[in-house]
Amino acid sequence: MLIKVPLESAARESEITPESVYLSRRTFMAAAGGLAAMSALPLRAETSRYADVEAASNPAWFTEKLPGVQWGAVTAGDEALTPFKDATHYNNFYEFGTSKGDPARYADKLEVEPWTVMIDGEVAKPGPVSLESLVQPHRLEERIYRLRCVEAWSMVIPWLGFPLADLLKRAEPTSKARYVRFETKVAPEQMSGVRSGFSLIDWPYREGLRLDEAMHPLSIMAVGIYGRVLPNQNGAPLRLVVPWKYGFKSIKSIVRISLVAEQPATTWESLAPDEYGFYANVNPEVDHPRWSQATERRLPNSLFSPNVVPTKLFNGYDEVASLYSGLDLRKYY
Amino acid sequence: MRYRIWRVVVFLLALFPPLLWLYMGLTQQLGPDPGKVLVDNLGQGALVLLLLTLSMTPLRRLSAWGGWIAVRRQLGLWCFTYVLLHVAGYLTFILGLRFDRLLDDLSERPYIIVGALAFVGLWLLALTSNHYSVRRLGARWRQLHKLVYVILVLGLLHMLWVVRSDIGEWVFYAVSGAALLMLRIPAVAAWLSARPGKVKSFRKALTAKSAGL
Numbered sequence: 001m002l003i004k005v006p007l008e009s010a011a012r013e014s015e016i017t018p019e020s021v022y023l024s025r026r027t028f029m030a031a032a033g034g035l036a037a038m039s040a041l042p043l044r045a046e047t048s049r050y051a052d053v054e055a056a057s058n059p060a061w062f063t064e065k066l067p068g069v070q071w072g073a074v075t076a077g078d079e080a081l082t083p084f085k086d087a088t089h090y091n092n093f094y095e096f097g098t099s100k101g102d103p104a105r106y107a108d109k110l111e112v113e114p115w116t117v118m119i120d121g122e123v124a125k126p127g128p129v130s131l132e133s134l135v136q137p138h139r140l141e142e143r144i145y146r147l148r149c150v151e152a153w154s155m156v157i158p159w160l161g162f163p164l165a166d167l168l169k170r171a172e173p174t175s176k177a178r179y180v181r182f183e184t185k186v187a188p189e190q191m192s193g194v195r196s197g198f199s200l201i202d203w204p205y206r207e208g209l210r211l212d213e214a215m216h217p218l219s220i221m222a223v224g225i226y227g228r229v230l231p232n233q234n235g236a237p238l239r240l241v242v243p244w245k246y247g248f249k250s251i252k253s254i255v256r257i258s259l260v261a262e263q264p265a266t267t268w269e270s271l272a273p274d275e276y277g278f279y280a281n282v283n284p285e286v287d288h289p290r291w292s293q294a295t296e297r298r299l300p301n302s303l304f305s306p307n308v309v310p311t312k313l314f315n316g317y318d319e320v321a322s323l324y325s326g327l328d329l330r331k332y333y
Numbered sequence: 334m335r336y337r338i339w340r341v342v343v344f345l346l347a348l349f350p351p352l353l354w355l356y357m358g359l360t361q362q363l364g365p366d367p368g369k370v371l372v373d374n375l376g377q378g379a380l381v382l383l384l385l386t387l388s389m390t391p392l393r394r395l396s397a398w399g400g401w402i403a404v405r406r407q408l409g410l411w412c413f414t415y416v417l418l419h420v421a422g423y424l425t426f427i428l429g430l431r432f433d434r435l436l437d438d439l440s441e442r443p444y445i446i447v448g449a450l451a452f453v454g455l456w457l458l459a460l461t462s463n464h465y466s467v468r469r470l471g472a473r474w475r476q477l478h479k480l481v482y483v484i485l486v487l488g489l490l491h492m493l494w495v496v497r498s499d500i501g502e503w504v505f506y507a508v509s510g511a512a513l514l515m516l517r518i519p520a521v522a523a524w525l526s527a528r529p530g531k532v533k534s535f536r537k538a539l540t541a542k543s544a545g546l
Contacts, residue, residue: 082365086365089364089365090365094499098497100366101364152427155365196501197501198500198501200498271498289442290495291442292434292437292438295429295431297368300361301366301368302361303359303371306425306426306429308428308429308431
């Protein structure tokens with residue numbers, strides 16, 4: 001019997017790859033690589049689409065929508081996005097206080113689940129709709145819009161939403177419907193600003209659009225921001241975004257959408273009609289009585305670079321100009 | 334110089350907030366729009382300093398302590414300094430140093446005009462706050478420095494015009510300002526001046542009582 005003592009360095013029988021497997025190595029590698037890539041993709045979409053985004057416990061109805069999102073449906077060209085932290089910690093949401101930091105501080109008190117939106121007025125299908133069934137039929141799109149506040153600052157924000165027109169069509173507006181009127185939730189026990197005895201606002205907050213403005217493809221209902229669900233201070237769970245108008249038109253935390261025949265009385269217009277018009281189109285030619293609208297401070301800025309940039313008519317969304325042909329934009333500001 | 338430590342304390346207390354705001358602004362701790370916050374803080378700080386300046390005379394009447402008057406001018410000059418920085422901040426951070434915008438604001442916007450008038454008024458008072466001016470102007474100096482009451486009203490109006498919807502904070506300042514103006518009504522001022530005597534006699538009575546016990 002021949003006794004072979006293999007060298008320590010020699011390959012053992014079990015270590016030898018069979019020829020068939022050796023030859024199929026490329027197939028195996030390709031498959032494994034594909035699996036690895038596929039498992040990495042959804043992770044990227046959820047966690048690191050944008051830098052420094054605070055993780056959210058997305059509700060089920062939102063998570064279901066995420067895989068179908070059309071990312072980057074509208075972009076803001078080469079304009080830099082406002083960091084998530086700034087877009088969510090510098091807000092006007094007077095239901096939670098008048099200081100810019102108040103909404104981020106106090107809005108977590110707002111209960112956003114369950115949420116029901118009442119749709120009524122001049123529609124064939126009125127009634128209360130749960131948020132889930134309101135969003136369910138729509139594919140979410142990412143729209144990166146410039147947001148211009150009437151206070152002369154601006155941001156660039158990636159919204160997740162769907163066209164308002166699609167929602168309105170489902171309610172089937174009648175021939176009498178000429179305007180859309182929106183209302184924000186008012187819950188004094190959850191909203192510190194509403195409890196203030198010195199506020200001049202007659203709650204609930206109300207806003208409105210002409211029906212053709214509401215039906216314009218740029219007008220969206222947003223449910224998310226930076227690839228995640230809307231934080232409360234940004235108007236969770238459902239808000240309007242109309243990028244060619246000053247920010248206050250884009251009403252937050254909507255609980256009522258009414259189709260109406262007459263131009264609705266809106267909050268800021270009722271409070272100071274000489275300062276805040278119904279249309280509130282961004283217009284560098286029409287100043288606010290207290291400050292110029294010719295320029296804006298693009299945020300974030302720093303003391304070294306105040307980042308004052310010229311304001312554009314309709315906030316640069318020229319495609320809406322035809323909505324206002326024949327309208328004197330100084331009179332109907 | 335009397336009350337030296339007290340003067341130094343007031344100096345440091347007034348110097349501290351702008352340095353803190355500047356530091357926070359430079360380190361991005363004032364949020365995404367630090368220039369605006371700086372301008373707002375300086376304006377509000379100036380109003381507080383103006384109200385403090387106006388509190389010194391009533392406090393002196395009430396307490397008979399000379400320290401109040403010893404820091405009155407310093408507080409007034411600090412108020413002017415804050416306003417100067419407030420205006421500089423507005424030119425830099427709000428207007429982006431576009432002086433054509435300044436002309437528009439000055440010709441069209443009442444709240445800027447009112448603010449500018451208050452600024453010019455304070456400038457006059459600051460310029461004439463030295464010993465030489467006091468001697469040189471004589472009785473007219475007192476007349477001129479009564480302008481501070483007008484400046485207070487202009488400042489409050491300027492702030493009211495900035496408020497968008499919640500006037501709580503403004504009401505606090507306006508009520509404080511109104512109270513300070515009322516303390517200057519001669520009868521009220523006389524009543525205030527009578528207080529130190531009463532406080533003293535009260536204290537005397539108290540000590541006598543406890544001594545008796």
